Amino acid sequence: MSGWRLPSGGAIDRARPLGFTFDGRQFEGFAGDTLASALLASGTRILGRSFKYHRPRGLWGMGGEEPNAIIDVTDAGVTTPNLRATLVPLRAGLEARSVNASPTAERDCWAVLDLLHRFLPAGFYYKTFMAPDWMRWEPSIRRMAGLGRLDPGNRPPADAVPMNARADLLVIGAGPAGLAAARAAARNGRAVWLVEEAPAIGGALRWRGGAIEGADWEAFAADTAQTVEAAGGRVMTDTTLWGAFDHGLYAAWERRAGRGDRHWRIRAGEVVLAAGALERPLWFANNDLPGVMSAEAGLHYLSLYGVAAGRRVLVACANDAPYAVAGALAEAGAQVTLADARADTPEAPEGVRLLRGARISRARGTREVGAADVDGAHLDVDTILCSGGWTPTVHLFCQAGGKLDLDARRDALVPRPGTAPMQVAGAANGAFGLQAALDEGHRAGGGTGPAPRAAAAADWAVMPMRPDPASGGRQWIDLQNDVTFKDVKLAAQEGFRSVEHLKRYTTLGMATDQGRTANFAGLAALAAVTGRSVEETGTTTYRPPFAPVPFPVIAGPRRGELFNPPRRLPLEPAHRDLGARWRDYGGWLRPATYGEGDEAALAQAEALEARQAAGLYDASSLGKIEVIGPGAAALVDFCNYVRMSTLEPGRARYGFMLSESGVVHDDGVVLRLAEDRFLVSASSSHTASVRLMLEEARQDRFDPRQVFVHDVTAHWTTLTVTGPGARELILGAGIAEEVAALRFMRVAETAWRGVPLRAARVSFTGDLSYELSVPARHGGMLMQALDGARAAVGACWIGLEALMILRAEKGFVLVGKDTDGVTMPQDLGWTGPREKRTDEYLGRRALFTPEARRADRRQLVGLEAEGEALPVGAHAVPLEGQRRSLGFVTSSHMSPVLGRPIALALVEAGNDRLGQEVGIFHLGETRRARIVPACSYDPEGTRRDG
Structure with a gap:
């Protein structure tokens, strides 16, 4: 029990006491406290347990750098795990519980693990738990691992709002450098966004104080905020900028108590990083005991909350910054000893005992600090405040691709200029003095003339401190x-x-x-x-997020039914009037069948009617991506396995898009509408990824000024008419004769009733088919006309279930269903482009690897069997010998036109097994099936021309 509250001082409201609990014990703080400051004021030292050894751990820092005081917090009945006590505002009734401890941090039964530390060094888990079997140990290890506990009843409200913004200048951090940068830019008329993680602007000025331009720093900060807002900018506190991404995109989490948090995506013309620096610890034996704290944190709690970290305090350092800490604590009534490892030091603050050239070697105590050894001398202290130097907060700079250099004078890794698209100023750049920070911030903000002047302009002197390999004890x-x-x-x-x-x-x-x-x-x-040296050793890689961000904040309203809402057809109300039954197909809500009754029977009847007369279905969900410009043909060629540049305008061709690994990503028809205009058709579920593949190739390989990519899926309604009566049906709907006369794989752009109409003679059923596309707002008129003409030919509307039967009868591939994550075009029987194309295209090199040339690759084939339809996912196995998987069934249906089951499957060396029988193993039972070509109906293709 060492921390204590001063009778006055701090920015808290002593007239508003707030009761809270920690590990079941009742405490009291004040409005304006954080959970950390209130616990420190109570004298509570042990706030948590370390991850591996369960050693007692106390408060170290004052913000997001806090490694020890990790707390599960219940507020208003909602429990949030793993919060830093330093960042939790105190509220009445708040319930806090330590993590990684049972039952409490004070009395943790797992503390016995520390007695075994000699047998649990780094990497012991890699060596120990491999024998006899990792799976034997895994359940126990998983139960012990982790920190806080998730509350299954915690359903965070969907009140986090996603926001987008642009700024002329984004300034990250509102300390002295950030304020100076924002002020200079705003005075030049620029729209500045000033983002600060703390609840107020000012940075270290809030607890260190200081005079700027002849007045208290608060006047300078208030004038800066007013100037920024008057120039059209914004000042945001309680906002963590957590990620720097490509193309100038920055992500920030704004906390708004009771009003719903916001998640900002900010694009900025320029960026200034002024995020300050973190105080480093010192390395001595038992430097993890509760009561060992950051010196700057000691001043932070004293100035802002009126809380002294201890009564008998040792301040250990090798730089100038902690002198102000020692002086303030002595003035508050603490007994303070300052041990500076340097021989040449500033004068001791009043009331402080100064030891020059003195290093701390050990903290003593069992559960918390009770004494310290300094150069062999025993000091009776209850608190050790450490300052081992300063580490610039460069995480965002490194996330943006920046590199670091060691500044020997400041003993800090500082940003290397020009390696990231941002300027760095202040302590984040190694400028630890107030005037140096103001100077750098002013320049970074584009300021002209002199920078704001600080009353105390001296920089801090720093002597490097390093771990001593010869030192004893556990550091x-x-x-x-x-x-x-x-x-x-x-x-x-x-x-x-x-x-x-x-x-x-x-x-x-x-x-x-x-x-x-x-x-x-x-x-x-x-x-x-x-x-x-440190430079030779190198640095690790920083990745987003800079600080933990709750998933609900990033998700925003995208949860529950809104997590991945299905896309809807423009003509959904009309389909509902026709009795459509709905399902999610590839992210789209589409009709499965029409009418009442058994769905399987309805699908069979619809498929049979479409084969015998005609069927209509809504194909508006198919992707329609326009590629336009002088470079369009080259881009489409590069992104397709089948060459498309040889198409004449008005023609179409079927092909595949491959990933870089040569795997089939999507298939579809490409229409050439003009010399410089193509329409790439994509599967409903792959439209977004196909567009991104085209866009990536456009930006990386081609001149972006010569070719443009536009997703126009939502602009068009597409209705397909298929079957032997298709031609008669569209003529009955008033479609022009030139459309009805189109030959297979031809395209026409014309007009119908004064409305643009694009017609394509392509087929997903193997029968005579027309895809008719009109602007989405005119889709209802086209549907009404086609529906009015269907009775004359006995046509019906068909859903996706019937359509799947029709395409499976023809052996047509559905990518993602009849392919898997390794299927290449040659596995589907498409070998021509691989053998004939010599130009470069996406995935080409992967098609010539030893893996791609294997003779036993799984290939698409058909299966014939007696009885019921084969189960999808069932494995093909040898009929004799050891049972092993030769592949699996991908699609399976009863064919109403053939009167028997049909199936598609990926089977090992399938083309070499044509005519052979295999077993189909499912749920412990094996049936026989014969391997046949994938196309089971009209293999000659005579029906596609009617």
Whole structure:
């Protein structure tokens, strides 16, 4: 019990006490407190347990860098796991519970694991649990792993709103550098977005204070905010900018208590990163004991919340920054000793005992700090405030592709100019003094003339501090994941000398704090044990998110029925009037069958009527992607397995699009409407990915000014008429004779009743078919005309279930159903382009690998069997010998026109097995089936011309 509340001071409202609980115990804080400051004021030291050894851990920091005080918080009946106590505003009735502890952090039964630490070094799990069988250990390990507990009853409200914005200048961080940058840019008339993670602007000025331009810093901050907003900009507090992405896109989480959070996607013309720096720990024996804290955090809690971290305080450092901390604590009534590792230091603050050239070597105590060893001397202290230097907050800079260099004078890894599309200013750039930060921010914001002047302009002097390989005891590098200096030495000894290997072998820097306090220490430790410099050792990779972001915030309203809402046909009401029954097909809500009764029987009847007379179905969901411009033919050729540039205008051709691995991604018909205009038809579920493939190739391989890609799916309604009576039906609907006379794979653009009409003679059923497309707003008129003409030919509307029967009878492929993640075009019988094309196209190289040339690849074939339809997914197996999978059934139906079951399957070396019998194994039973060609109906194709 060491922390205590001063009788006055801080930015809290002492007239509003707030009751809360921690691990079942009742506490009291004040409005304006955080959970961390209230617990510190209560004298509670043990706030959590470390991940591996379950050692007691206390408060270290003041923000998102906090590695120890991870708490499950229940507020208003909603439990949110793994929150940092430093970032949780205190509210009345809040219930907090420590994580990774049973039953409480104070009395954790798993603390016994620390007694076994000699047998649990880094990497022990890789070696120990492989024998006799990992699966034997996995359930127990999974039960022990993890931090907080999810509340199954927690259903976060869908109140997070996705927002999009643009800014002339985005300034990340509202400390001195960020304020100076925003002020300079706004004075030049630029729209500035100033984003700050804390609940108020000012950065370290909020607890360190300072005078700028002859007045208190608060006046400077208020004037900056007013200037930004007057120029059309925005100042956002309680907002975490968590990710930097390609093309100038930045993602931010804005917290708005009681009003619904917002998730911002911001595109900025320019960016200034002014995110400050994090104080590093020092490395000495038992440096993880509760009561060891960041020195800057000590000043933060004292100034903002009126809470002193301890009564007998040792401040250990090798830089100038903690002198203000020591002085403030002494003024507040604490007994303060300042141990500075430098021989040449500033003068001691009033009331502070200064030890020059003194280093701390050990913290003493069993459950919390009770003393410290400094150069062999025993000091009676209850709190140790450490400052091992400063690590610039460069995560977003590195996410944007930036590289780092070691600045020896500041002992910090600082951004290398020109390696990322942003400017960096202030402490994030290694400028730790107030005036230096204001100067850099002013320049970054495009300021002209002198920068704002600070009353205290001196920069902080810093002496490098490093882990001592010869030092005894357990020195903790990563507090949350229990990585010690000895673990780093062991990793290097076992050959893991790359920082990325060290990270994965020891889990250093992989905790939820993303190594904010551990990464530099880990690099320094690895450099020390391998005899290299920090530059030679290298740095790890930072990835989004910069800070944990709740899934509901990113998801926004995309949850429940809105998670992936089905797309709807423009003519849905008309289909409902016809008695359509609906299902989700490839993300689209489409008619499965029409009418009342058994769905399978309805599908059979519709398919038979379509074969005997005519069928109509709505094909509006098929993707329609226009590729336009002088480079259109080259782009379509590159993205297709089948060459399309040889098409004449007014003609169509079927083909495949492949992934880079040569796997069939989609199939469809390409229409050439003019020399410089193609229409790429995509499967309903693949339209978005096909467009992205075309767009990626357009931007990466072709001149984007010569070719353009537009998804026009939603602009057109497409109705298909198929069957022997199709020609008569469209003539009865008043469609022009020139459309009815179209030959197979021909296209016509004409007009019908004054409306643009595009007609294509393509077929997904194998029968005479016309795809008729009109602008979406005129789709109802076309549907009404076709429906009025169907009775004369005995036609019916057919749903997707009947259509699947018709296409399976012809052996037509449905990509994703009749293909899997390794199917290549030659597996479907399409070998011509691979053998004849010599130009480059997407996926070409993969088609000539040894894997692609294997003779036993699974190939698409048909199956004939007696009795009921074969089950989809059933495995083809040998009839004799050891049972193994030769492939599986992909599509299976009863054919109403053939009067027997038909099926498609991917079978190993299927074409070489034509005529052979195989077993079809399903749910313990085996049936016989004969392998036949995929097309089971009209193999000569005589029906497609009517």
